[in-house]
Amino acid sequence: MGNSLTEIIINSIKLILVFLIMVQAVPVLVWLERRGSAFIQNRFGPNRIGPLGLMQLLADAVKFLFKEEFSPAKSVKFLYYAAPVVALVPATLAFAAIPLGAPVQWDQYVFHLQGYEISVGIVFVLAVSSLATYAILLAGWGSGNKYALLGALRASAQVISYELALGLSIVGVILLYGTFDFNEIIQAQQGPLILHWMGHEITFLSFLPNWGIFYQPLGMVIFFASAFAESNRLPFDLAEGEAELVAGFHVEYGGFKMLLFFIGEYGHMLVSSALIATFFLGGYTIPWVSMAELTQWVGTFIQTPNWISLVTGLITFAVMFAKIAVFLWIFIQVRWTLPRFRYDQLMDLGWKTMLPWALFNTILTATVIYFAHLG
Amino acid sequence: MITDVFLFWFLAIVTLAAGITVVTVTNPIYSALALAMTMIGVSALFVTLGAYFLAGVQIIVYAGAVTVLFVMVVMLFDLKYEVVAFSRGKVSGALKLASGATLGGLLIGSIFLTVNGVTKAVSVGTSEKAGDTTKELSRLLFTKYVFGFEALGVLLLIIAVGAVALARSKGGTHAEH
Amino acid sequence: MPNIDSAVSSAAPNMVLLTDTIPVGIGLTHYLVLSAILFVLGMIGVLLRRNAIVMLMSIELMLNAVNLSFVAFSHFLGLIDGQIMVFFVMTIAAAEAAVGLAILVSIFKRYREVNIRFFEHLRG
Amino acid sequence: MPAAVPVVLPLGGVIFIAIFVLCFGAFLLFLASKLGTVNPDPVKYESYECGIPVQEKKDTKISVKYYLTAILFILFDIEIIFMYPWANSFQDFIKSDQGGMVFASMIVFLLIFIFGLFWEVKSKALEWD
Numbered sequence: 148m149g150n151s152l153t154e155i156i157i158n159s160i161k162l163i164l165v166f167l168i169m170v171q172a173v174p175v176l177v178w179l180e181r182r183g184s185a186f187i188q189n190r191f192g193p194n195r196i197g198p199l200g201l202m203q204l205l206a207d208a209v210k211f212l213f214k215e216e217f218s219p220a221k222s223v224k225f226l227y228y229a230a231p232v233v234a235l236v237p238a239t240l241a242f243a244a245i246p247l248g249a250p251v252q253w254d255q256y257v258f259h260l261q262g263y264e265i266s267v268g269i270v271f272v273l274a275v276s277s278l279a280t281y282a283i284l285l286a287g288w289g290s291g292n293k294y295a296l297l298g299a300l301r302a303s304a305q306v307i308s309y310e311l312a313l314g315l316s317i318v319g320v321i322l323l324y325g326t327f328d329f330n331e332i333i334q335a336q337q338g339p340l341i342l343h344w345m346g347h348e349i350t351f352l353s354f355l356p357n358w359g360i361f362y363q364p365l366g367m368v369i370f371f372a373s374a375f376a377e378s379n380r381l382p383f384d385l386a387e388g389e390a391e392l393v394a395g396f397h398v399e400y401g402g403f404k405m406l407l408f409f410i411g412e413y414g415h416m417l418v419s420s421a422l423i424a425t426f427f428l429g430g431y432t433i434p435w436v437s438m439a440e441l442t443q444w445v446g447t448f449i450q451t452p453n454w455i456s457l458v459t460g461l462i463t464f465a466v467m468f469a470k471i472a473v474f475l476w477i478f479i480q481v482r483w484t485l486p487r488f489r490y491d492q493l494m495d496l497g498w499k500t501m502l503p504w505a506l507f508n509t510i511l512t513a514t515v516i517y518f519a520h521l522g
Numbered sequence: 523m524i525t526d527v528f529l530f531w532f533l534a535i536v537t538l539a540a541g542i543t544v545v546t547v548t549n550p551i552y553s554a555l556a557l558a559m560t561m562i563g564v565s566a567l568f569v570t571l572g573a574y575f576l577a578g579v580q581i582i583v584y585a586g587a588v589t590v591l592f593v594m595v596v597m598l599f600d601l602k603y604e605v606v607a608f609s610r611g612k613v614s615g616a617l618k619l620a621s622g623a624t625l626g627g628l629l630i631g632s633i634f635l636t637v638n639g640v641t642k643a644v645s646v647g648t649s650e651k652a653g654d655t656t657k658e659l660s661r662l663l664f665t666k667y668v669f670g671f672e673a674l675g676v677l678l679l680i681i682a683v684g685a686v687a688l689a690r691s692k693g694g695t696h697a698e699h
Numbered sequence: 700m701p702n703i704d705s706a707v708s709s710a711a712p713n714m715v716l717l718t719d720t721i722p723v724g725i726g727l728t729h730y731l732v733l734s735a736i737l738f739v740l741g742m743i744g745v746l747l748r749r750n751a752i753v754m755l756m757s758i759e760l761m762l763n764a765v766n767l768s769f770v771a772f773s774h775f776l777g778l779i780d781g782q783i784m785v786f787f788v789m790t791i792a793a794a795e796a797a798v799g800l801a802i803l804v805s806i807f808k809r810y811r812e813v814n815i816r817f818f819e820h821l822r823g
Numbered sequence: 824m825p826a827a828v829p830v831v832l833p834l835g836g837v838i839f840i841a842i843f844v845l846c847f848g849a850f851l852l853f854l855a856s857k858l859g860t861v862n863p864d865p866v867k868y869e870s871y872e873c874g875i876p877v878q879e880k881k882d883t884k885i886s887v888k889y890y891l892t893a894i895l896f897i898l899f900d901i902e903i904i905f906m907y908p909w910a911n912s913f914q915d916f917i918k919s920d921q922g923g924m925v926f927a928s929m930i931v932f933l934l935i936f937i938f939g940l941f942w943e944v945k946s947k948a949l950e951w952d
Contacts (some may be wrong), residue, residue, distance in 0.1 A: 155835075162840045166847075220868040232848035236693075239844045240837060265837035267656065270907065272577030274565075277586025281558065284593050288551065292870040296597065300889045307896040308592065314903045321910035327575075327656065351888040398871055403855035407848055491951035494892070498949045502899075502940065509906065510933060517926050518879065520917045529835065530725045534733050541737050541760055545744035550752055559755045560737075564763050569834045571730070571774040576782050579904055583789050584763070587897040589794045592756060594893050597798050599752075599807055614885040616745040626739035627894030657915060658779045663923045664916065667783050672928065674790050675902065681794045682898045682939045686948040688801045688890055693755045693796075792903050797894045804890060 154420040158263075165243045165262045173413045174204035176475065183476070184483045214402035219291060222399065226289030231400065231407035234282035238414025240275040244268050245421045246329050248431050248464035249438060252456040260431075260460055267327040272422065273314060276377070280306055282411065283396050290399035298395030301490065302379055308497040309376035309383075315505035316369040318424045319512040323362055332359075333430035337437060344519050356434035360427040365508045367427045369501050371474075374419035376497065378412055380478060383493060420474035421467070428470050431463040530570060537563030554592040561585040575656040730771035737764035751813045755799050762792045891948060902936050 178201065185192025193200035218227050242391040243262025244405070251258040265271045280303045287299020324332045339353040340361055353359070360367050384395075397408050424430060433441060438459075445458050488496070540563060543556035561584040568577035663671055737760060744757030766785045773781025805819070807813055870877050909929050916925040943949055 156846075158836055159839060162836055163843065166840060166844060212855055212858050214855070214859050215862055216852075217861075217863075217867060220871055228852060232845055234851065235844050235848050240841060243836070243840055263833040265574075265833045267574045267578055270575060270582070274578040274586065276582035277582050280586070280590050281555075281593070284590070284597065285555075288597055294872065300594065300597070303590065303594070304889045304892045307587070307900075308892060310586075311896060311899050311903060314900070318903070318910045321907065322913055325911060325914040327846070327907075345928050377907055394950060402859065403851055422873065423841045466895075489950055494949065494951045498940075499944055503937075506933065506940075508936060509910075510886070510930075513910075513926065513929065516913065517917060517922055518920065520914070527704040527725055529838075530729065532838075534729075536735060538733070541740045544753075544756055544760060545740055545748070550750055553753050553756055557759060560760060560763065563738075564767055566834060566838070567730070567733075567767060568770050570725075571770050573770045573774070573782055574783075575908065576770060577783055579786070579789065579907075580766070582788075582904060583793055583897075583901060584759070587893075587900050588759065588793050591796060591800060591890070591893045591897060592752065594890055595804060596752060598804070598890055599813065600789060615747065619743065622739050622746065625742060626735060629735040629739065630732055631734060633728060637728050639729065655779065655782075655876075656908060657912045659782050660912040662779050663783055663786070663908055664912075664928060665921070666780075668924075668928050670783075670787060671905065672931055672935075674787060674905070675932045677794060677846065678790065678898050678902055679935050679939045679942075680795055682895060683942060685797055685801045685894045685898075686891070686943065686946055688798070689948075690946070703873055786905075793897050793901055800890075802895060 157258075161258070162243060162262045165247075169239060169242050169414050169417060169450070172417055173410045174208065176416070176479075177207070177409070178204055179475075180479050180482075183479045187480070187483045211325070211403050211406050216402060219399050221291030223289045223291060224288060226285045227291075227399070227411070228289075228404070229256045230282050230286035230289055231404040231411075234279070234408050234411035234416070237275050237279040238411055238418055239284075241418045242414060242421065244271050244275075244329070244428065245425060246333065247421075247467050248460045251460040253453050258460075260464055261329075264330065265328075268329040269317060269321065269327045272418070273310075273317070276415070276418070277310060279377075279411075279415070279420050282408075286400065286408075287396040290396070292399050295396050295398050298398065298491070302396055305383065305493060305497075306377055307374045308494060309501070312369055312497060312501035312505050313373035313377060315502065315509060316366045316373065318361050318505075318509045320359060321365040322437060322509070322512045322516055323359065329425055329430070330509075333425060337432050338431040339435075345521055356429060358427060358429045358434070363427065363512070365504065366512075367423065369505050369508065370426070371423060372420075372501065374423070375478070375481070376418060376493075377416045378415035378478075380412070380416070381482040382487050384487065416475060416478050417471065420471040423474055424467060424470035430470075431467040432467070433463070433466050479484060526570070530567075533563055533566050533570065537567065550596045551593065554589060554596055557592065558585045558589040561589060572655060575659060727771055727775040731768055734764045734768040734771065737767065737815075740764075749815050751803055751815050751818065752800075754815060755796060755803070759792060759796060762788060888951060895943060895948065899936075899940070902932075902939075905932065 182192045182200065193203040196202040196206050206487075218224060244265050245268070246259065246261040246264075248260035251260065283299050283302045283306070287296045287302075290296070320332070321327065324335050326332060326335075336357050336359060338357045340355040340357045341353055342349040388495060397405060400408060432438065436444075441462065442455060442459050445455050445462070449455050449458060537560055540556045540559035545559060557609050558563075561580060565577045565580040565585070571653050573594065595668060741757045741759075741761030741764060743761065745754050748754050748757065766788055769781040769788070771787045773779060773785075803813065806818070810817070906929070909925070913922070913925065916922050
């Protein structure tokens with residue numbers, strides 16, 4: 148983790164901070180979800196405690212903590228309690244690998260606003276999120292309830308099916324940037340949109356930022372839809388089809404254990420949003436403003452180079468979170484707008500629609516890149 | 523350097539403990555979970571060897587796909603604790619253990635005897651930057667080993683067809699009645 | 700990028716013993732011994748266990764051990780070829796698990812049995 | 824000897840945060856179990872099946888479809904993984920004038936992939952009813 152004790156301590160603190168950001172985002176998201184759904188459905192939502200019902204979060208946390216803790220008699224105790232704890236891990240590990248802001252230079256030290264810099268970031272995130280299936284399967288098996296087991300099998304079959312489309316839709320992005328590194332992908336998206344075709348430069352679109360979305364619109368749509376299915380949210384929350392499966396794999400969970408599952412799910416949303424922002428919307432960079440211009444602009448207020456770097460980093464951090472927030476809002480909006488799919492429709496969509504389209508996207512991207520480099 | 527050594531021993535112990543659990547635990551579901559842990563440990567060991575991309579692939583393919591299949595099958599069969607998990611017969615069991623120990627001894631002995639003779643090509647630069655290992659890997663995969671690559675594609679196709687055919691044949695899981 | 704084959708042959712005169720270059724810490728031997736122990740564990744599992752699923756798991760364990768030694772050799776010899784072999788081994792292992800489990804599930808559906816001793820009585 | 828130093832930072836960080844999160848979750852569960860009231864009731868510990876008395880079945884029939892999906896997932900997942908190194912260095916191949924060959928070999932691979940997918944769809948292995 149570092150070569151000296153100081154570095155190890157600083158990196159540990161940084162990692163815990165990233166984790167705490169994720170955990171703290173969850174109550175805010177829950178509040179947003181409840182207020183947002185109320186807004187969409189023309190009701191009030193939680194509005195009793197505190198201004199705008201904001202203190203509801205605190206009340207909920209206290210309530211969860213003081214709820215009775217029990218497990219069903221037929222459950223396998225170890226797996227039953229292990230599942231919600233395991234559910235936290237994939238989202239945390241993935242979130243820590245995504246850069247959240249420009250690196251901060253403080254004297255001779257460089258702080259990256261990300262948990263750890265991994266050169267194969269995309270593969271790492273995919274690998275870690277493929278472990279999310281275990282929490283679902285453990286919960287279903289550990290509960291000792293046949294509905295929970297059915298829900299777990301459904302949910303895991305759904306998650307792995309959409310993992311194919313998700314993984315394939317990223318191939319286009321990797322083809323485009325030729326790297327697995329998030330930081331390099333973000334660097335490549337700076338500046339105006341200038342297309343290269345057979346040695347010519349096409350500049351009539353240069354009023355747009357050089358974002359991945361303009362190169363990979365189809366890839367982005369597929370990625371976004373698969374991200375919904377991966378995080379088990381409506382319209383893909385078949386695991387929770389309460390009509391036939393009670394509540395899916397977490398039917399036997401309540402109180403704090405349920406909250407841990409919630410943190411996992413919202414963490415997954417956060418990771419998906421951050422990934423979309425990184426791949427397709429330029430990550431922490433500000434459109435039409437280069438990093439040098441930003442540093443210069445900050446420099447008109449502050450003189451010390453350390454503080455300039457720090458303020459720049461914080462501004463890019465805020466920009467990244469604004470982009471993430473947009474997608475989080477879309478997640479919530481979609482949940483309260485669209486009805487649920489039927490299970491066969493869901494599997495058909497994953498295997499017979501999104502997978503072929505993702506394949507088409509890959510072939511198209513490869514062909515265009517191949518011919519664009521000719522001449 | 524000291525952190526490297528510490529990391530290796532930590533990972534080696536975790537991997538070995540998980541591996542022993544796979545073999546000794548009587549409940550197949552714990553066996554499968556321990557197998558997943560072993561895969562993750564081996565993947566972390568890959569990272570210490572600089573094979574970053576392979577480490578990711580190891581988790582995606584083994585821990586994320588193959589072991590999930592094992593867990594799912596165990597759940598489908600609804601297997602609980604086994605009464606006779608291990609092969610019966612004291613003599614044959616002792617014989618099997620002894621043969622295992624002999625093989626282990628032979629392997630480790632030969633490693634110690636021969637590893638001094640292993641030579642290293644000095645000038646070949648596996649770069650310290652991880653991305654370069656990945657690029658080097660794909661360069662070799664698509665030039666020297668391109669035939670094997672295509673053959674694996676065909677193999678996967680055959681397996682996909684075969685698995686479905688197996689499931690749909692008479693007595694299979696998806697047999698038509 | 701240097702061509703691996705030519706690089707090896709041109710480097711032949713100044714090849715050095717591995718033991719000379721590693722003063723302290725973890726060397727090839729450590730990884731090889733670890734992989735050997737894992738392999739033997741897997742073999743003992745195949746020999747001793749009666750549950751066919753656990754036997755398949757033990758085979759996966761053995762394949763993993765082989766992968767580990769491939770990567771260790773690739774790292775300490777400076778050749779990437781070992782990593783490509785690991786790629787191939789992983790594919791074969793996954794294919795083997797898929798077909799093996801397909802057969803197991805077919806048998807289980809019919810006879811509700813996963814004990815390997817039972818499989819001896821199966822006749823075409 | 825190839826240096827192994829730059830490895831340590833990310834790997835150690837990943838292991839550290841994984842263990843930290845596991846401890847964090849376990850600690851919260853422990854705290855909740857200590858703080859919460861305990862009010863035992865035999866009905867409470869039954870499996871929840873919408874309130875009706877629990878129906879005990881010796882063997883729950885679970886569709887094997889899930890498992891066939893998992894097998895097909897493994898196979899296609901590996902094919903997709905094979906595309907990653909290709910995608911990562913495709914532009915480098917083009918720059919070193921090997922683009923045509925690599926492009927052709929990948930197209931062959933993709934055709935095999937598409938044929939497999941087409942076959943699965945046609946054989947109705949992916950049908951859910």
